[in-house]
Amino acid sequence: MEKTALAPSLLSADFSDLYNALKQIEQNGGSLVHIDVMDGTFVPEISYGQPVVRSLRSKTQLPFDVHLMVEHPETQIASFVAAGADYLTFHLESTVHVHRVVQMIHDAGCKAGIAIVPSTPVSALAEMLDCIDLVLVMTVNPGFGGQKIIPSCVKKITRLRELRAELGLDFKISVDGGVNAKTLDSVITAGADIIVSGSAFFSGSLQGVFNGEKK
DSSP: OOSOEEEEBGGGSOGGGHHHHHHHHHHTTBSSEEEEEEBSSSSSSBOOOHHHHHHHHTTOOSOEEEEEESSSGGGTHHHHHHHTOSEEEEEGGGOSOHHHHHHHHHHTTOEEEEEEOTTSOGGGGTTTGGGOSEEEEESSOTTOSSOOOOGGGHHHHHHHHHHHHHHTOOOEEEEESSOOTTTHHHHHHHTOSEEEESHHHHTTSSTTTTTSSOO
C-alpha cells in the first residue's frame, strides 16, 4: 500500500447483498474491506459478527480489516482471526490491558490496529506506537454511518505522521468517518495511508476515484 489505499466499509452496504458489495469494492479501487463489528454496548447499534466474516472470506482476495467496536475485545480475537481477519483493530478506550490485546492479536497471526475516538488524544497512544501495525483515527463518533467529519480530528493524522517519522516507525495511519469527495484531499494531505469510506463509497461518489493515478 505505497499509495493511499481505499477501504470501503460494509456498514453502509446493502446487508441483503454483501456479495455484490464485495464486487463493487473490487471493481472500484478498494484495497481492503473494512468490516465494522458493533456490539450494542461500546456503540449503540449491533451490526454483524464472525459468521458473516467467515461467509464472506472465500468471496474475495482482498484483506479484511475488522474494526472491533466492542467492549472486551480480548474475548473476540481468536474467533475473528479464525473467521478470516487480516487486521484486527480495537479501540484504545475499550479495554484496560491494551498491550496484552495487541500481543494476543500478533500471537494469533494477525496484524494489530488501535482506534481512537474523537475525544481521545494522540498522546494516549504513546506507549503503543512501536508495537502496532495500524492506527485508526475516528473523525466522527463511532456507531453510525453518514456523519460529517469533525475537522479538528484531521490534525491527529498529521501528528501521527510526524511521530512516525520522528520515531522511525512504519505503522499505517487509517482515517474513518465523514470522508467523501469534498473532504478526501484534506485527509490525504494530512497523511492518511488508508481511507475508510462507507456512505460516500456506496452512494457512488468515491467509486472509481482510487482506480487511477490520483491516489
